[in-house]
Amino acid sequence: MAEQNAPIRVGLLGAGTVGSQTARLLVEQKDELAQRIGRPIELSGIACLDPEEVDFPWIDRSLLTSDTMSVVKNADIVVELIGGTGVARTFVLEAMNNGASVVTANKALLAKYGPELYKTAEDNNVDIYFEAAVGGAIPIVRPLRESLVGDQVKDMLGIVNGTTNYILDEMTTKGLDFDVALKEAQAKGYAEADPTGDIEGYDAANKAAIMATLGFHTNVGIDDVTVEGITHITADDIAAATAEGKVVKLLAVVGKDEHGVSARVYPALIRNEHPLASVRGSFNAVFVRAEYADDLMFYGRGAGGAPTASAVVGDIVTVARHIAAGCTGPAIRMYNDYPIAPLSTSKAAFAVRFLIHDNPGVLAKISTIFAKNGVSINGVNQDLKPTLKDPGYDGEIQQLRLVTHMTDEMTLRATVAEVCELDCVTGDPSIIRVLD
Numbered sequence: 001m002a003e004q005n006a007p008i009r010v011g012l013l014g015a016g017t018v019g020s021q022t023a024r025l026l027v028e029q030k031d032e033l034a035q036r037i038g039r040p041i042e043l044s045g046i047a048c049l050d051p052e053e054v055d056f057p058w059i060d061r062s063l064l065t066s067d068t069m070s071v072v073k074n075a076d077i078v079v080e081l082i083g084g085t086g087v088a089r090t091f092v093l094e095a096m097n098n099g100a101s102v103v104t105a106n107k108a109l110l111a112k113y114g115p116e117l118y119k120t121a122e123d124n125n126v127d128i129y130f131e132a133a134v135g136g137a138i139p140i141v142r143p144l145r146e147s148l149v150g151d152q153v154k155d156m157l158g159i160v161n162g163t164t165n166y167i168l169d170e171m172t173t174k175g176l177d178f179d180v181a182l183k184e185a186q187a188k189g190y191a192e193a194d195p196t197g198d199i200e201g202y203d204a205a206n207k208a209a210i211m212a213t214l215g216f217h218t219n220v221g222i223d224d225v226t227v228e229g230i231t232h233i234t235a236d237d238i239a240a241a242t243a244e245g246k247v248v249k250l251l252a253v254v255g256k257d258e259h260g261v262s263a264r265v266y267p268a269l270i271r272n273e274h275p276l277a278s279v280r281g282s283f284n285a286v287f288v289r290a291e292y293a294d295d296l297m298f299y300g301r302g303a304g305g306a307p308t309a310s311a312v313v314g315d316i317v318t319v320a321r322h323i324a325a326g327c328t329g330p331a332i333r334m335y336n337d338y339p340i341a342p343l344s345t346s347k348a349a350f351a352v353r354f355l356i357h358d359n360p361g362v363l364a365k366i367s368t369i370f371a372k373n374g375v376s377i378n379g380v381n382q383d384l385k386p387t388l389k390d391p392g393y394d395g396e397i398q399q400l401r402l403v404t405h406m407t408d409e410m411t412l413r414a415t416v417a418e419v420c421e422l423d424c425v426t427g428d429p430s431i432i433r434v435l436d
């Protein structure tokens, strides 16, 4: 009987943005969570790199240690909030092999080592839960893993990175520079320890890999995702979008067709009336289309300490309930072995921006190359950029923007490369997809 009422020990690895807030939610709601679980839970240890630097009024300093393995070994639930694919993997595997269940927010770890981790959980008869790994506070992992398990997911489309959504939103609505907006996102706790992963699209790609794996019951890893970030999006791109009644958003797009499964991350132009256009700041949103449920939409805070901690603590309670009941949740089985659809099957409409010499005949040369390659142009506009210069050319520079009809991506990219060979074209082109 004493055993049945003994507190369930929760070992926290990491006391940063998410770890510190997870500790707060556990401490502040201790009594109520015990009632929800039917057994008390206690924080048995908190590991971090430098305990001296952790100073939150709700954290009992005697629990802090830099001996992470000791926390792993003395817990029933290990909560991994360190991040990255290095030591986090070692600690998570050790925890499960030691009989502990795991809760993690670490999408990079799951997108790289998912199959190994899911199998280790099943082999050891323990849980691995990770609601916070996709869409922060938004319940999306559990709906894919449990609620929609009686359905067939067709595709998913979403904004799954809070940092880039915040940056693009601030650039659009306040005219902020990219770097200033990024610094703000870091200060608000949205960005990864190394924000390169956010702005280059890899964080969203990790999430796309997890979504595809759960949605299609097949292994999709980070290396299977085609990734394009937002670092090449300029104030000019945003201004052009605004002028056309559109916004630029970084999207994760996951689907399945006769060529296989695809998971892609790229910035896209979307109409102001599109529901994703109104997803602002650090909010995320995911659309899921399922065979029988039809369209579903999930929306909420995708990043930040407290919202992410809400998802983490939700998982801790779920896993603690399983421990109290002597069971585990559903295993993650990748029983399908779908191929990854090649990029050559990708089709879209594109907005392409070139910097060109302001001379007669330039537009004709460019449109000839487009026509020769079978890429149909839907719209053109041009404006003078008097502040830009091309060394070796005395005239002025124009910005030429072409919007194509639906075309295949490889042909479009080859066409743009061919145009860039022209002497009258300067600088780097910009290519952004246009969503219907």
Ligand SMILES: NC(=O)C1=CN([C@@H]2O[C@H](COP(=O)(O)OP(=O)(O)OC[C@H]3O[C@@H](n4cnc5c(N)ncnc54)[C@H](O)[C@@H]3O)[C@@H](O)[C@H]2O)C=CC1
Residues within 6 Å of the ligand: 013, 014, 015, 016, 017, 018, 019, 047, 048, 049, 050, 068, 080, 081, 082, 083, 084, 087, 105, 106, 107, 108, 132, 133, 136, 189, 190, 191, 192, 193, 302, 303, 304, 305, 308
């Ligand atoms: N910040 C956010 O909005 C979100 C973060 N996540 C994920 O949550 C995880 C944690 O992210 P943040 O809290 O933002 O990171 P953070 O950089 O603020 O905190 C990391 C913590 O891990 C500790 N740590 C590093 N190496 C350690 C080791 N060997 N042993 C023990 N502790 C160690 C650090 O001392 C620090 O306390 C990451 O996987 C991240 O991708 C997921 C969703 C949202």
Ligand SMILES: N[C@@H](CC=O)C(=O)O
Residues within 6 Å of the ligand: 133, 135, 136, 160, 161, 162, 163, 164, 190, 191, 192, 198, 203, 302, 303, 304
């Ligand atoms: N860096 C991530 C944090 C949440 O997953 C983001 O910006 O979305």
Ligand code: NA
Residues within 6 Å of the ligand: 131, 132, 133, 134, 135, 136, 137, 138, 139, 140, 141, 311
């Ligand atoms: Na989530």
